[in-house]
Amino acid sequence: MSSFTKESRKKIPPRGPGRLNKTVKETVLAVFNDLQDDPKNKLSAFAEKYPRDFYAIAAKLIPTEISGKIDNEIKLTIVRRKNTP
Numbered sequence: 290m291s292s293f294t295k296e297s298r299k300k301i302p303p304r305g306p307g308r309l310n311k312t313v314k315e316t317v318l319a320v321f322n323d324l325q326d327d328p329k330n331k332l333s334a335f336a337e338k339y340p341r342d343f344y345a346i347a348a349k350l351i352p353t354e355i356s357g358k359i360d361n362e363i364k365l366t367i368v369r370r371k372n373t374p
Contacts, residue, residue: 324330336343 328334
């Protein structure tokens with residue numbers, strides 16, 4: 290049997306994958322930014338020492354598909370010419 294009441298449940302912070310992922314991403318980004326100040330550990334040092342691994346990681350970060358909406362009109366004029374000998 291649960292000891293939570295309706296009022297106490299409202300005080301519980303939301304759970305879910307979005308909350309955890311955001312926290313993990315923010316933490317990793319903060320650590321990454323801190324490491325950029327150290328010449329031995331920054332990303333460019335890793336890329337120079339392990340170029341193959343660097344490019345493998347970089348390739349995974351490139352989007353494979355870009356989508357968007359274009360709101361412009363294209364005018365197309367087709368000119369038909371008579372057959373000339």
